[in-house]
Amino acid sequence: MTPQPTRRNEQSRRAILAAALELLTETGYQTLTVEAIAARAGVGKQTIYRWWRGKGAVILDALADNVPAALALPDTGDLRADLREVLRATVAEFADPRLSATTRAITIETLADEDLAGQARDRLLRPQLNAVRARLEAAREAGQVSPDAPLDLVVELLFGPLYHRWLLRNGPLTDDYADGIVDLVVAAVTPSAGAGH
């Protein structure tokens, strides 16, 4: 039933993932088919279905391969400036149609397929969120953030509105928008403001 991974053809695997990424950026996710991936990769369809559950799993694998396991934020000592930089970068990524299409593709798959959601969360989303959380922890130790601020929640407060506006097309994604989010969140967690309940 289950194929033996030791006999797997590494060349075919790489060709499939590369072809999937190419076709994704060329034609978009909706029109992407497993047969097209197989043809582009010079591979039989069955080789894809033998190792993946479908096109969603293939694309997730392809995207996850290009994401470093652990990434770190800059730490200039100025929390507001560092957060602005991260959110502005995310805004730029979402505003770029090419990159946006890629991210949107895997998000659709996450919505539709609960099994893939876990992998997408762990391999694509969490590394980004954890990096921001680490920066917030450093700020907390520096006394710039209230000691009892729920940092996981703060991270979601930063990225949640961004994803919300992007996914639901609820407005333009600009640097001013990113800065506005940062200002509000920084105000919420600044010690003098009393972020605790």
Next chain:
Amino acid sequence: MTPQPTRRNEQSRRAILAAALELLTETGYQTLTVEAIAARAGVGKQTIYRWWRGKGAVILDALADNVPAALALPDTGDLRADLREVLRATVAEFADPRLSATTRAITIETLADEDLAGQARDRLLRPQLNAVRARLEAAREAGQVSPDAPLDLVVELLFGPLYHRWLLRNGPLTDDYADGIVDLVVAAVTPSAGAGH
């Protein structure tokens, strides 16, 4: 080319929308087909394609019919309590598998089809956000919110994290989570805290 709306059969229209909602809750969005809607409604396929562009448009119409054009939040004078109630209600809706499936369906369609995104935004999302914004304006006039707080952004700060966690399945949706968001946002906009940049 375009059919005349005056000659439209109201019974068929209602039967189609009702059948779409029924099948949506019974079998889910992925397995939902236009042919099944037509069969359940006792209607020809062409009658659906005559008035809608596809199953996404049908479902959007069906959902929008059940949403009041203008809804208002409770105003007890306690901003924090009122916001908690709204976010707790939203959390409950997202946590309920039945209701969640319905909302998720139209969200998928919004992701995939840009034309539908506008309608979904105006008919489903905006009424909810505007109601919260109106409550925030009242709070601002009462001096509970900083005069220069960007209210549209504040609304997104409330709902963004909720949608983010729900769509990407990034954690459990609980009342505590809703309360935590409200506490942070209230801290960000409270006048003494200085929400301005």
Next chain:
DNA sequence: CCGTCAAGACGATACGTCTCGTCTCGCTGT
């Protein structure tokens, strides 16, 4: 008034196309 009639939406269904995922071939490398 009321019968006639054309326009057009209706239910029903056949049709071709597309994609999916499975299955079946030889072929190849170990």
Next chain:
DNA sequence: ACAGCGAGACGAGACGTATCGTCTTGACGG
């Protein structure tokens, strides 16, 4: 020889279009 491989045939099922005869509607003439 055995298991994965490229290639592609195959059935299932959904899509969107086309076409059938029927039914409703509203305008017009007697």
